[in-house]
Amino acid sequence: xxxxxxxxxIEPKRKTFDNLVAxxxxxxxxxxxxxxxxxxxxxxFHFRPLWAPDKEIYDExxxxxxxxxxxxxxxxxxxxxxxxxxxxxxxxxxxxxxxDYLEERGMFDRLPQAWSDxxxxxVLPLRHYESAAQMVSCDTAxxxxxxxxxxxxxxxxxDRVGNAQLISRVGISLGGGSADxxxxxxxxxxxxxxxxxLRRLAEELLVERDWGKxxxxxxxxxxxxxxxxxxxxxxxxLNGGAGSYSLIAQHLSxxxxxxxxxxxxxxxxxxxxxxxxxxxxxxxxxxxxxxxxKAQGAAGALASRADxxxxxxxxxxxxxxxxxxxxxFLALGVPMREEKP
Amino acid sequence: xxSTTEQRFVGVDIQESEQNRAVVEAIEETNPDCxxxxxPGLVRIKCAGKIVITRDSVEEKLxxxxxxxxxxxxxxxxxxxxxxxxxxxxxxxxxx
Numbered sequence: 001x002x003x004x005x006x007x008x009x010i011e012p013k014r015k016t017f018d019n020l021v022a023x024x025x026x027x028x029x030x031x032x033x034x035x036x037x038x039x040x041x042x043x044x045f046h047f048r049p050l051w052a053p054d055k056e057i058y059d060e061x062x063x064x065x066x067x068x069x070x071x072x073x074x075x076x077x078x079x080x081x082x083x084x085x086x087x088x089x090x091x092x093x094x095x096x097x098x099x100d101y102l103e104e105r106g107m108f109d110r111l112p113q114a115w116s117d118x119x120x121x122x123v124l125p126l127r128h129y130e131s132a133a134q135m136v137s138c139d140t141a142x143x144x145x146x147x148x149x150x151x152x153x154x155x156x157x158x159d160r161v162g163n164a165q166l167i168s169r170v171g172i173s174l175g176g177g178s179a180d181x182x183x184x185x186x187x188x189x190x191x192x193x194x195x196x197x198l199r200r201l202a203e204e205l206l207v208e209r210d211w212g213k214x215x216x217x218x219x220x221x222x223x224x225x226x227x228x229x230x231x232x233x234x235x236x237x238l239n240g241g242a243g244s245y246s247l248i249a250q251h252l253s254x255x256x257x258x259x260x261x262x263x264x265x266x267x268x269x270x271x272x273x274x275x276x277x278x279x280x281x282x283x284x285x286x287x288x289x290x291x292x293x294k295a296q297g298a299a300g301a302l303a304s305r306a307d308x309x310x311x312x313x314x315x316x317x318x319x320x321x322x323x324x325x326x327x328x329f330l331a332l333g334v335p336m337r338e339e340k341p
Numbered sequence: 342x343x344s345t346t347e348q349r350f351v352g353v354d355i356q357e358s359e360q361n362r363a364v365v366e367a368i369e370e371t372n373p374d375c376x377x378x379x380x381p382g383l384v385r386i387k388c389a390g391k392i393v394i395t396r397d398s399v400e401e402k403l404x405x406x407x408x409x410x411x412x413x414x415x416x417x418x419x420x421x422x423x424x425x426x427x428x429x430x431x432x433x434x435x436x437x
Contacts, residue, residue, distance in 0.1 A: 078404030
């Protein structure tokens with residue numbers, strides 16, 4: 001008895017879903033594509049949004065910023081559930097390892113008083129800012145149009161809860177295992193003059209109905225706060241003998257880099273849209289200008305506080321970040337106003 | 342009759358998986374003249390003369406950082422000679 005071995009190629013009947021074949025040709029699609037493209041519900045809506053009689057329950061016009069094809073934006077990180085969760089689990093473990101190390105070595109006790117004050121009066125109250133940012137991101141996830149966008153927003157919302165949790169754990173650790181510092185931080189968030197412009201900004205974003213506007217405004221505020229607190233002050237902390245501040249800050253600046261990837265891609269998609277690109281540029285100019293003016297005030301107040309506490313040059317760092325934002329949007333062809341000399 | 346090094350085929354066999362699909366797509370884009378053959382469990386990419394795999398193109402398809410040594414995890418076999426394997430690209434071509 002002899003056996004003949006040979007390979008037989010069996011062509012699959014379909015390589016992927018028809019909507020993806022129509023977009024990208026008849027080839028196997030990635031899981032990200034299969035789980036994201038054309039998923040947004042667009043028809044046969046049973047329930048009417050009685051609170052917005054001129055709109056469908058999922059409607060493209062919930063924001064003035066629109067894309068001709070919502071799926072012209074793709075997440076450069078290609079996150080769907082599994083890669084997102086894997087990536088965030090990694091971040092969480094890395095942070096836990098840092099915190100364990102800091103606690104084990106009593107690093108928070110060795111923190112210079114000024115840096116401990118900075119944690120308590122500036123950083124810890126920002127867990128409430130993160131919480132507001134979570135609500136704003138949820139709003140984008142609900143009202144945004146196109147799964148590639150809303151998916152990113154939903155993950156960003158989870159991230160903000162994570163960031164708030166990270167800050168909270170630092171607060172508990174710094175307070176020797178009690179939540180007293182977090183309570184004090186809440187009082188500061190409500191009463192401290194240096195934080196009120198930021199709280200106002202956050203609360204105004206909560207009531208903004210246009211998800212595009214609130215998303216951009218939140219990002220503009222982030223782009224002033226994150227580089228100041230977790231990059232500029234990180235550097236200053238290393239020079240000022242506050243190693244534990246730096247060890248914490250790296251995790252937030254690392255997250256922010258990841259966050260920038262999808263937002264910058266979204267700005268590019270908005271401004272390069274074949275039909276709506278020019279409209280979007282004009283709209284973005286106005287939205288960013290308004291947001292920048294408010295965010296500069298809010299971040300400026302925090303920067304002055306940080307300046308008094310730990311190091312000079314914080315307001316200049318905010319001004320620099322604002323200039324970077326202008327430069328970024330100008331490079332995309334967004335007609336920003338000329339900067340005042 | 343002999344063929345020149347520019348005419349003779351070089352190729353790689355890549356294990357077919359979700360991860361490696363991005364690598365295959367990146368190679369297809371970087372080497373527009375290549376032919377891609379699907380075998381059971383494998384993808385054979387063949388090209389006359391030379392195949393280039395660049396880190397940038399794979400990273401873009403994959404959506405994350407990718408180092409060229411990770412290519413070892415993707416390939417089953419290859420033919421040709423690995424001329425260049427550095428941090429940014431891998432070049433497969435015949436020497437003679």
